[in-house]
Amino acid sequence: MEKAEQIKVLKQLMAHIDAGTNVDAGGIRHTPAETYTSPARALQEWDRFFRGHPQIIGMSGDLPEPGSFTTHDDFDLPILATRDQSGRFRAFANVCRHRGAIVETETRGKKKLFSCPFHAWTYAPDGRLVAVPKEDHFGQIDKDCHGLTELPATEHCGLLWVHPQADGVLDMDTLMAGLTPEFDSWDFSRMVYLGEDTYETPMNWKLAIDTFGETYHFSALHKNSLFPFFHGNVQAYDTYGRNHRMSLCTRGIDELRGTDEADWHITDGAFPVYYMFPNVQVNVGATTVILVRVYPHGDDPHRSYSRITFYGRPEALDQDDERLVELPRQFAEIIRDEDYVAAASSHRGLRSGLLDHMVFGRNEPALHHYHNTYREALGLAPLPLMEA
Structure with a gap:
């Protein structure tokens, strides 16, 4: 990420903290329950997004x-x-x-x-x-x-x-949608493989994607795990075609105030998370990257799994610091034990047939963008924006 962009994002996060605000999608949207439970939709997704897409x-x-x-x-x-x-x-x-x-x-x-x-x-x-x-x-x-x-x-x-x-x-200009210079700046090609876990979950694959789409839940679901290290319900958000970048706000940002902007680095006060259409999250830390790939079990709408792969920067590996492996794995285990447990609970609620839709709040813009680009790729009408 270019220096000017890093400073811009960090200043946006500071401004939200100071004003008690968050990125605003301008309203709320309802997504039908069948998005997650329909066998016909799952078959369409399997053919379009997993068998027929890069x-x-x-x-x-x-x-x-x-x-x-x-x-x-x-x-x-x-x-x-x-x-x-x-x-x-x-x-x-x-x-x-x-x-x-x-x-x-x-x-x-x-x-x-x-x-x-x-x-x-x-x-x-x-x-x-x-x-x-x-x-x-x-x-x-x-x-x-x-x-x-x-x-x-x-x-x-x-x-x-x-x-x-x-x-x-493979049309990389379309797939990257403007992210190539930023990804090049991270020098991902130098990352060293550290290991991989697979998490099986009784839920639709898109619910796993949804868990990465907001920090509104941090103070409740992650109150004893991530919330001590992150400002919940505060983020910076940018879209790149069907992809997006959501910058989570870490509490390290508080230490940047009053320091020289020339010394700021994005990972000192933020945790960038890139969503790459249709099923990948790239989580970027100071010394590690966590790649999350989410898959359905074929055309079954009720089961999915995530492959969580860990990578480290070689210069950090040279320091022989055990935390290089431990910290990203602990973060991934929180996803497994908290986010995915809550998402599986949501799937069970949707399967009950007692809900006809879910609600995306105005402070959850990544969910608005993700679901409307997903629908556009399937030839479906966008979810209408309603005043909150």
Whole structure:
């Protein structure tokens, strides 16, 4: 984030604290309960947002060197992500071209070759078929035509993007919607992988996204966990196409008053959270990044899971500070044990059939923006704004 933007955001937060105000969406909106409970809607989302839309599957640090790989199956599509011999990020259908077996079964690691466990057809990290056992018995195979099926993939601003369809398009200008310079300034490509957790939850996937959309709940839900460290119901908010940036206000901002603005850094008084359409949150701390990817279980509207991946800046790792790993994991556990528990309770209430809508307040602009861009992507009318 450019210095001028950091100062602008911090001053906005200070102004809200001083005036006792928050970002104002100008009114309230009602979102229908079926947004979260409709099987037909869930099927539409699965096809449109997860099987037919570019996905962020991680950060550059997941593939730190040639031969590194990760595997993914979050779109009901086995994916093998590699860094090939030249250092290029590649993505393939993790499916053997012989009989369709899954080639690589490990979650992550480093290998020079990938061998199918069924008949040992073997592939290089660039997808080439390099060995067919007993080829003289099997029959002549044109190896150039039987490599792993490659998927559109690009490494942009330290994020790994894949389109689940072989004929899909990665239009980074549209996907980033103006965020590229800011993401470049964070130097995400240098982040080092620290670990990953998966949280299974009995709720619609969008309720998980919603928990990141406001700090109105901090003084109640997080009164003994996050609220001592954050000013609740105070935020700065900016949109970038279907994406947004919400800057949470930490209590560290109080220490910046009266100091030289030239010495301010955004993470001294704020915690930037980027939402990347349709299902990713990038949480940026001073020394760590927490990447949250939220998925439904296929077209089931009542179950979802979140993959929480932790990354650290290499210079912080050099200090051998255990808190580098402990603090982001503690933050993620609060999401699991407080936010997601409350959201699952909301889902249970919505499934009761006794509510026909939920209400987004004027102090919850991220929810207004998220749900209207979501609806626009599905060809639905926007939620009307009503005076509060």
